[in-house]
Amino acid sequence: DAGVIQSPRHEVTEMGQEVTLRCKPISGHNSLFWYRQTMMRGLELLIYFNNNVPIDDSGMPEDRFSAKMPNASFSTLKIQPSEPRDSAVYFCASRRSPNQPQHFGDGTRLSIL
Protein backbone atom coordinates (compact mmCIF):
# COMPACT_ATOMS: atom_id res chain seq x y z
CA ASP A 1 0.00 0.00 0.00
CA ALA A 2 1.28 3.44 -0.85
CA GLY A 3 1.55 5.69 2.16
CA VAL A 4 0.82 9.39 2.37
CA ILE A 5 2.79 11.13 -0.38
CA GLN A 6 4.05 14.66 0.04
CA SER A 7 5.81 16.89 -2.46
CA PRO A 8 8.22 18.48 -2.69
CA ARG A 9 10.47 16.88 -0.06
CA HIS A 10 12.52 20.06 0.18
CA GLU A 11 11.74 23.61 -0.79
CA VAL A 12 14.04 26.60 -0.55
CA THR A 13 12.68 29.94 -1.63
CA GLU A 14 13.04 33.62 -1.00
CA MET A 15 10.92 35.63 1.36
CA GLY A 16 7.79 36.99 -0.29
CA GLN A 17 7.38 34.12 -2.74
CA GLU A 18 4.33 31.90 -2.84
CA VAL A 19 4.88 28.34 -1.62
CA THR A 20 2.59 25.40 -2.36
CA LEU A 21 2.92 22.10 -0.54
CA ARG A 22 1.10 19.04 -1.83
CA CYS A 23 -0.30 15.93 -0.25
CA LYS A 24 -1.87 12.74 -1.54
CA PRO A 25 -3.56 10.84 1.30
CA ILE A 26 -3.88 7.07 1.50
CA SER A 27 -6.72 5.83 -0.68
CA GLY A 28 -9.86 5.26 1.34
CA HIS A 29 -8.86 7.61 4.15
CA ASN A 30 -11.46 10.31 4.66
CA SER A 31 -9.64 12.61 7.08
CA LEU A 32 -6.57 14.66 6.22
CA PHE A 33 -4.38 16.71 8.55
CA TRP A 34 -1.67 19.31 8.00
CA TYR A 35 0.98 19.73 10.73
CA ARG A 36 4.00 21.95 11.18
CA GLN A 37 7.05 20.92 13.19
CA THR A 38 9.49 23.46 14.61
CA MET A 39 12.08 23.30 17.35
CA MET A 40 10.21 25.85 19.43
CA ARG A 41 6.65 24.58 19.14
CA GLY A 42 7.08 20.90 18.28
CA LEU A 43 4.42 19.23 16.14
CA GLU A 44 1.32 21.40 15.88
CA LEU A 45 -1.87 20.87 13.92
CA LEU A 46 -2.65 23.56 11.36
CA ILE A 47 -5.89 22.33 9.81
CA TYR A 48 -7.82 19.14 9.17
CA PHE A 49 -10.45 17.98 6.70
CA ASN A 50 -13.17 15.36 6.91
CA ASN A 51 -14.53 14.16 3.56
CA ASN A 52 -12.75 17.07 1.84
CA VAL A 53 -14.40 19.67 4.08
CA PRO A 54 -12.25 21.82 6.40
CA ILE A 55 -13.37 21.13 9.97
CA ASP A 56 -10.91 22.98 12.18
CA ASP A 57 -8.46 25.59 10.91
CA SER A 58 -7.80 27.18 14.29
CA GLY A 59 -4.14 26.19 14.07
CA MET A 60 -3.49 28.14 10.87
CA PRO A 61 -1.10 30.85 12.03
CA GLU A 62 -2.41 33.72 9.91
CA ASP A 63 -4.16 34.66 6.70
CA ARG A 64 -1.02 34.05 4.68
CA PHE A 65 -1.73 30.35 5.12
CA SER A 66 -4.51 28.59 3.22
CA ALA A 67 -5.37 24.96 2.59
CA LYS A 68 -7.64 23.25 0.10
CA MET A 69 -8.83 19.75 -0.57
CA PRO A 70 -10.52 19.75 -4.00
CA ASN A 71 -11.02 15.98 -3.96
CA ALA A 72 -10.41 12.92 -1.81
CA SER A 73 -6.96 12.27 -3.22
CA PHE A 74 -5.31 15.66 -3.11
CA SER A 75 -4.70 18.58 -0.77
CA THR A 76 -2.54 21.70 -0.87
CA LEU A 77 -1.16 24.01 1.77
CA LYS A 78 -0.26 27.42 0.43
CA ILE A 79 1.74 30.23 2.02
CA GLN A 80 1.55 33.63 0.34
CA PRO A 81 3.64 35.64 0.92
CA SER A 82 6.18 33.45 2.68
CA GLU A 83 8.35 34.71 5.54
CA PRO A 84 11.56 33.33 7.13
CA ARG A 85 9.62 32.34 10.28
CA ASP A 86 7.58 29.92 8.17
CA SER A 87 10.67 27.74 7.84
CA ALA A 88 9.77 24.34 9.29
CA VAL A 89 8.94 20.77 8.35
CA TYR A 90 5.34 20.42 7.19
CA PHE A 91 3.66 17.05 7.54
CA CYS A 92 0.48 15.75 6.03
CA ALA A 93 -1.36 12.83 7.63
CA SER A 94 -4.49 10.87 6.79
CA ARG A 95 -6.80 8.56 8.68
CA ARG A 96 -9.51 6.11 7.68
CA SER A 97 -11.85 6.79 10.62
CA PRO A 98 -11.79 8.54 14.01
CA ASN A 99 -10.83 5.34 15.82
CA GLN A 100 -7.87 4.65 13.57
CA PRO A 101 -4.39 6.17 13.95
CA GLN A 102 -3.14 8.86 11.63
CA HIS A 103 -0.57 7.91 9.01
CA PHE A 104 2.03 10.53 8.21
CA GLY A 105 3.90 11.42 5.07
CA ASP A 106 7.64 12.04 5.18
CA GLY A 107 7.18 15.80 5.27
CA THR A 108 8.32 18.83 3.29
CA ARG A 109 11.30 20.69 4.70
CA LEU A 110 10.67 24.34 3.91
CA SER A 111 13.35 27.00 4.12
CA ILE A 112 12.46 30.63 3.52
CA LEU A 113 15.52 32.83 3.01
Next chain:
Amino acid sequence: DQQVKQNSPSLSVQEGRISILNCDYTNSMFDYFLWYKKYPAEGPTFLISISSIKDKNEDGRFTVFLNKSAKHLSLHIVPSQPGDSAVYFCAVKPGVIQGAQKLVFGQGTRLTINP
Protein backbone atom coordinates in the same frame (compact mmCIF):
# COMPACT_ATOMS: atom_id res chain seq x y z
CA ASP B 1 -0.15 26.20 27.76
CA GLN B 2 1.13 22.71 27.00
CA GLN B 3 -1.58 20.11 27.31
CA VAL B 4 0.85 17.24 26.78
CA LYS B 5 4.35 17.19 28.24
CA GLN B 6 7.28 14.91 27.72
CA ASN B 7 9.70 16.20 30.31
CA SER B 8 12.73 14.23 29.17
CA PRO B 9 14.11 15.53 25.86
CA SER B 10 16.47 12.58 25.65
CA LEU B 11 17.09 9.13 27.09
CA SER B 12 20.00 6.74 26.69
CA VAL B 13 19.59 3.01 27.38
CA GLN B 14 21.80 -0.03 27.06
CA GLU B 15 20.79 -2.59 24.44
CA GLY B 16 18.75 -5.38 25.99
CA ARG B 17 17.56 -3.28 28.92
CA ILE B 18 14.16 -1.66 29.39
CA SER B 19 13.41 1.77 27.98
CA ILE B 20 10.72 3.79 29.76
CA LEU B 21 9.35 6.91 28.12
CA ASN B 22 6.99 9.16 30.04
CA CYS B 23 4.24 11.60 29.17
CA ASP B 24 1.97 13.78 31.32
CA TYR B 25 -1.25 15.42 30.25
CA THR B 26 -3.46 18.04 31.81
CA ASN B 27 -7.02 17.33 30.71
CA SER B 28 -8.93 14.44 32.25
CA MET B 29 -11.33 14.51 29.27
CA PHE B 30 -8.72 13.09 26.92
CA ASP B 31 -9.95 9.66 25.92
CA TYR B 32 -7.41 8.13 23.55
CA PHE B 33 -3.64 8.04 23.79
CA LEU B 34 -1.02 7.11 21.23
CA TRP B 35 2.72 6.75 20.83
CA TYR B 36 4.48 7.57 17.59
CA LYS B 37 8.07 6.90 16.63
CA LYS B 38 10.02 9.12 14.28
CA TYR B 39 13.27 8.51 12.43
CA PRO B 40 15.22 11.42 10.88
CA ALA B 41 13.86 12.66 7.55
CA GLU B 42 10.74 10.52 7.91
CA GLY B 43 7.25 11.18 9.19
CA PRO B 44 6.04 9.89 12.57
CA THR B 45 4.95 6.26 12.52
CA PHE B 46 2.16 4.95 14.72
CA LEU B 47 3.44 2.54 17.37
CA ILE B 48 0.77 1.70 19.93
CA SER B 49 -2.35 3.20 21.49
CA ILE B 50 -4.61 2.87 24.50
CA SER B 51 -8.10 4.09 25.27
CA SER B 52 -9.07 5.64 28.57
CA ILE B 53 -11.08 2.59 29.58
CA LYS B 54 -7.91 0.53 29.87
CA ASP B 55 -4.76 0.88 31.92
CA LYS B 56 -2.43 -1.30 29.87
CA ASN B 57 -1.97 -2.35 26.28
CA GLU B 58 0.77 -4.64 25.04
CA ASP B 59 2.10 -5.30 21.55
CA GLY B 60 5.23 -7.42 21.39
CA ARG B 61 8.11 -5.58 23.00
CA PHE B 62 6.01 -2.46 23.48
CA THR B 63 3.64 -1.83 26.39
CA VAL B 64 1.76 1.35 27.12
CA PHE B 65 0.52 2.10 30.63
CA LEU B 66 -2.12 4.67 31.48
CA ASN B 67 -2.55 6.11 34.97
CA LYS B 68 -5.67 8.25 34.74
CA SER B 69 -5.57 9.54 38.31
CA ALA B 70 -2.04 10.84 37.77
CA LYS B 71 -2.76 11.86 34.16
CA HIS B 72 0.35 9.96 33.17
CA LEU B 73 1.19 7.76 30.22
CA SER B 74 4.29 5.65 29.76
CA LEU B 75 5.78 3.46 27.06
CA HIS B 76 7.95 0.49 27.97
CA ILE B 77 10.21 -1.14 25.43
CA VAL B 78 11.79 -4.40 26.47
CA PRO B 79 14.25 -5.59 25.44
CA SER B 80 15.55 -2.41 23.79
CA GLN B 81 17.22 -2.82 20.41
CA PRO B 82 19.47 -0.46 18.40
CA GLY B 83 16.67 -0.02 15.83
CA ASP B 84 14.54 1.53 18.57
CA SER B 85 16.76 4.62 18.53
CA ALA B 86 14.38 7.37 17.38
CA VAL B 87 12.31 10.26 18.68
CA TYR B 88 9.15 9.14 20.45
CA PHE B 89 6.06 11.35 20.62
CA CYS B 90 3.07 10.80 22.81
CA ALA B 91 -0.22 12.11 21.47
CA VAL B 92 -3.65 12.50 22.99
CA LYS B 93 -7.08 12.82 21.46
CA PRO B 94 -9.69 14.92 23.22
CA GLY B 95 -13.07 13.32 23.74
CA VAL B 96 -15.79 13.52 21.10
CA ILE B 97 -17.82 15.79 23.39
CA GLN B 98 -15.16 18.42 22.89
CA GLY B 99 -15.78 18.10 19.20
CA ALA B 100 -12.22 17.30 18.39
CA GLN B 101 -10.81 14.49 16.31
CA LYS B 102 -7.38 16.00 16.24
CA LEU B 103 -4.31 14.89 18.12
CA VAL B 104 -2.21 16.98 20.48
CA PHE B 105 1.43 15.96 20.53
CA GLY B 106 4.12 16.16 23.17
CA GLN B 107 7.52 17.64 22.37
CA GLY B 108 9.14 14.25 21.91
CA THR B 109 11.88 12.25 23.63
CA ARG B 110 14.99 11.20 21.73
CA LEU B 111 15.81 7.60 22.65
CA THR B 112 19.30 6.27 22.01
CA ILE B 113 20.01 2.57 22.43
CA ASN B 114 23.68 1.89 23.05
CA PRO B 115 25.21 -1.41 21.91
